[in-house]
Amino acid sequence: MRSAPHHEATPAMTPAASLVFTTLLSHGPLTRAEVGRRTSLSPAAVTKAVRPLMELGYLVEGVDEEARPAVGRPATLVRVDGGRALFIGIKVTGDEIIAVLADLCCRIRIARHVRLTGRAPETVLPVLTALVQELLTEADGFGVRVRGLGIAISGDVDRAGGVVRYSPFLEWRDILLAEIAGTATGLPVTVDNDVRALTVAEHWFGAGVGLSDFALVTVGAGIGCGLVVHGRVVSGAHGVAGEIGHLSLDPHGPLCHCGNRGCVEAIASDPAILRAVRAATDQPVTDAADALALAHGGDPAVRGVYARAGEAIGQAIGFLVNILGPERVIISGEGLAAYDLVAEGIRDAFAASAFGTAAQCDLTTRPLPFEEWARGAAATAIQSFMGSGMWEEAR
Amino acid sequence: MRSAPHHEATPAMTPAASLVFTTLLSHGPLTRAEVGRRTSLSPAAVTKAVRPLMELGYLVEGVDEEARPAVGRPATLVRVDGGRALFIGIKVTGDEIIAVLADLCCRIRIARHVRLTGRAPETVLPVLTALVQELLTEADGFGVRVRGLGIAISGDVDRAGGVVRYSPFLEWRDILLAEIAGTATGLPVTVDNDVRALTVAEHWFGAGVGLSDFALVTVGAGIGCGLVVHGRVVSGAHGVAGEIGHLSLDPHGPLCHCGNRGCVEAIASDPAILRAVRAATDQPVTDAADALALAHGGDPAVRGVYARAGEAIGQAIGFLVNILGPERVIISGEGLAAYDLVAEGIRDAFAASAFGTAAQCDLTTRPLPFEEWARGAAATAIQSFMGSGMWEEAR
Known part of the structure; x- marks a missing residue:
């Protein structure tokens, strides 16, 4: 991701908060006790991790209406509020661009496929930018801001630097993709290897859960x-x-x-x-x-x-x-x-x-169509969002 | 390691305390600020992690006499007190047993080699037990208790269960080594694959530091x-x-x-x-x-x-x-x-x-003689000691 300026007021999420968040992404809704059991955090540590996430609206808590007991108090469940933020995920293949608009739970709200007429950056990048603009317009309808863009590219990708060092399929070398796409779209951009991005999605939501x-x-x-x-x-x-x-x-x-x-x-x-x-x-x-x-x-x-x-x-x-x-x-x-x-x-x-x-x-x-790869790219954008100070700023 | 009964009063070290301890083992003595820098912990978190370890004597703090500045206050350094506890590490090869008595800094205080006349458990285990007893007697001279025994064995070893499942060299199958050695010596026993044990030592003290x-x-x-x-x-x-x-x-x-x-x-x-x-x-x-x-x-x-x-x-x-x-x-x-x-x-x-x-x-x-492998076994015993409730009990 492009590095944002650091201020003391907007630290990255604590490791405990990050763990609670991803546990709820994969397994939620859960009771606080179950969050503690799955994360090995003490009840006090769960409370401390949940509080800021709830104050900022990333987590919500409510009575489990479906399991209301005949007597006694119903269980209170914590879950990620998917509607709290949106993200765009993109997978570039040799033939097409697949883009998804995903919510904070990484559920796909809109998916788009566009054929490519060539693989050179000059051909691909304008198509990619137009597609992002299209999804940003669609996102207006949800009344929630898009907080990040994830792009998944095959080959040797330096995520920290936002650089595609070498993609044999696309024949790209040393493309400063995070910078270029960030300038063109105004979004914070995360660039990662496509299989690694898909692995994040499989870890959170697929056959790698738990x-x-x-x-x-x-x-x-x-x-x-x-x-x-x-x-x-x-x-x-x-x-x-x-x-x-x-x-x-x-x-x-x-x-x-x-x-x-x-x-x-x-x-x-x-x-x-x-x-x-x-x-x-x-x-x-x-x-x-x-x-x-x-x-x-x-x-x-x-x-x-x-x-x-x-x-x-x-x-x-x-x-x-x-x-x-x-x-x-x-x-x-x-x-x-x-x-x-x-x-x-x-x-x-x-x-x-x-x-x-x-x-x-x-x-x-596991059959995983290219939309799942694009969803993986959105998952990397969620990782970057929660791992930076941005989650604190996005009030 | 053989599982010790769990009580609430003796929890495993917190992840932060464990990180501070191993950082000081590998890099100490360090100032608190340097500990914070190397662990990415806040000053408050370093203080919280250091306090119980210092109260129990595992860490000590003192003025850096060698770097006393001409003006101003000298730096205060934190380090592991090696003399606070002793551990025994053993490596069994096809031909001999190598045993070391190591301190909490995993410095070798005494090393012993004993030739083996056979590889069967009935031959090896009495020799191993006698060697441990010999080192326990030697340890009396240091006025500090031996807190754990680590045994490193080649092959498929289940550390959590303390079982040597299969060692092709020794031709051992399903030997409940932690239980047998624990009963014979009265020590908490950690059994691990020998290369994994050596890897722990290399990570803490060797070419894997940092x-x-x-x-x-x-x-x-x-x-x-x-x-x-x-x-x-x-x-x-x-x-x-x-x-x-x-x-x-x-x-x-x-x-x-x-x-x-x-x-x-x-x-x-x-x-x-x-x-x-x-x-x-x-x-x-x-x-x-x-x-x-x-x-x-x-x-x-x-x-x-x-x-x-x-x-x-x-x-x-x-x-x-x-x-x-x-x-x-x-x-x-x-x-x-x-x-x-x-x-x-x-x-x-x-x-x-x-x-x-x-x-x-x-x-x-890196030439690593078998004494280093035995030291690796001692390192696994230190891991078990600090990772269990024992460090809190050993007052």
């Missing part, structure tokens, strides 16, 4: 991986983390765009599968749908390509699990369209490469 | 790896983490005891190197020293075995760095004796497999 250690593996145009360890997303000291796409599994495998051979991405990404299918068949294969149709038609060579892709993904997940020991690995991405063709390879190769009890790690698939 | 994300790779009888992510040691949801030894890098490589082929441990551990050297030469090779001598004598086949070992270690480190993006990887273990023979392979393979900026990760070697 887990302190999990991985999200995305299969599609590339192979991505977001990691949560000790309850927080891993960013990598040098900006690289979760790069299972570039584990070089086979020294005799296909050449990867990174220069190595046999990387997972060079075997199991959609373009890699398409290349291998073309090489394995003499039929016209123009896109992933053609390749899928051939495989589903029973072509053994094409089915072999998918099986090999599943094997590479499963082995990479095994390596990841041996190193980190997460509770769960969530598999998602556009590549799930071919999941029936790769599932067996993934499970067998994972079982073969996982060491000892690591094999107990839960493997789950 | 780093929130690093890895420790140990090369020797096996290939081990300890990880610190977001400032805390990673244990793995199912007990497995840091298992880079069982990344299967080469499907045509040598068979590993885990059942796979081409694992790092099957290529680069001391026994694997010895097997490969025997296969590559017609000279009598009885131990690692013989193999080293042949390599240093210039035998190309033997040098090739070491080069291949270095390559496997470097590639595994590359995989680890691509996944986690640590600031530093510390390479240690008995295998460092051959470091001149493997260093080039490690560096080249790491550089080839690290993706993008991940290659900026710092690779460092």
Whole structure:
């Protein structure tokens, strides 16, 4: 996020308040006692954390009408007031921009898709800015201000600096995206790697809720991986983390765009599968749908390509699990369209490469359309808002 | 650690107090202002954290006599009082037990080595108990009580349950070590994986001081790896983490005891190197020293075995760095004796497999004799002591 000037009067939320807030985002509404149980905070600490959030209207408290007991006092529940603030989240793919207007509970209120005619920053940024302006106009109807913009981009993204250092898909290098988008829209901007942003959403609202250690593996145009360890997303000291796409599994495998051979991405990404299918068949294969149709038609060579892709993904997940020991690995991405063709390879190769009890790690698939990725971008904007002094100023 | 009964009067140290304590362990003595700067705690929070620790004598405060200024007040420094409590740390290898008596600053006061005549629990445990009794007697001379015993064992160790689930080297399965050693010695016992214990010591006192994300790779009888992510040691949801030894890098490589082929441990551990050297030469090779001598004598086949070992270690480190993006990887273990023979392979393979900026990760070697591993075990006992109610009871 672009750094706001620091004043003593507007500190970042305390760690306890932040913990209470995200617990209520994921699990609310809850009684104060339940908040204490889930956060391991004392009743006094819960009271202290809740008070300023309630005074500023981020949390509201009310009687649980649905569970009013026959006798005695009904339970009082605390929840996040979704309508208190709005955020915009954007995911840029190679082909389109997906934008969502989300509330403070990160519920999607409006979603928009716009096709892109090119990938250069000069083409993408005006479309992005126009889309944000459109959603800002729509937001007027809610009578609540938009407090932040999150943008999710694939590749090497420096969130702290707001810079897209290198996005291979978009062919962007060193784009000061937070500054550019902030100037164009007037909003505080958070730029993050797209898989990391999606991982935040999965941690708060998806298959990662309640887990302190999990991985999200995305299969599609590339192979991505977001990691949560000790309850927080891993960013990598040098900006690289979760790069299972570039584990070089086979020294005799296909050449990867990174220069190595046999990387997972060079075997199991959609373009890699398409290349291998073309090489394995003499039929016209123009896109992933053609390749899928051939495989589903029973072509053994094409089915072999998918099986090999599943094997590479499963082995990479095994390596990841041996190193980190997460509770769960969530598999998602556009590549799930071919999941029936790769599932067996993934499970067998994972079982073969996982060491000892690591094999107990839960493997789950989750279809997450691009709107969910945009929602992840909105989630990073909420993180920035609550992690800065802005939440105190937004009276 | 064996679970102590919970009473309200003896809570675990608060997270802030624990942070202040470990900061002073690693960096002390420090002024209160410097403690605040390093922990990001407010002056009030530092005061609140320091007070009970000082009342109970774990921290002491005094004028910095060495830096007394010509005019004005001298700085007042806070430090851990090492003499306030003693701990015993033990590392069990296949051949010997190494035990240290350490103070609260984890400084080694006494160290003992005892050869083992066998590896079965019936052989090892009486020797271990006698060694602890010997150190307890020695500790009487210091006039301070021994507050805990840490035992470091290679393999799959469940620290929370105090159980050695499986140690391949010792051929132990499901040994309730914390309970057995606790009954025999009367001490609270912490049992942990040996590399994880060494990682705690490196984090507090070694090449990991001040780093929130690093890895420790140990090369020797096996290939081990300890990880610190977001400032805390990673244990793995199912007990497995840091298992880079069982990344299967080469499907045509040598068979590993885990059942796979081409694992790092099957290529680069001391026994694997010895097997490969025997296969590559017609000279009598009885131990690692013989193999080293042949390599240093210039035998190309033997040098090739070491080069291949270095390559496997470097590639595994590359995989680890691509996944986690640590600031530093510390390479240690008995295998460092051959470091001149493997260093080039490690560096080249790491550089080839690290993706993008991940290659900026710092690779460092550190000779860490087994006494340091025993010190790591003592560090885990200090963690347990400060993390339980015991620190409050030990008046």
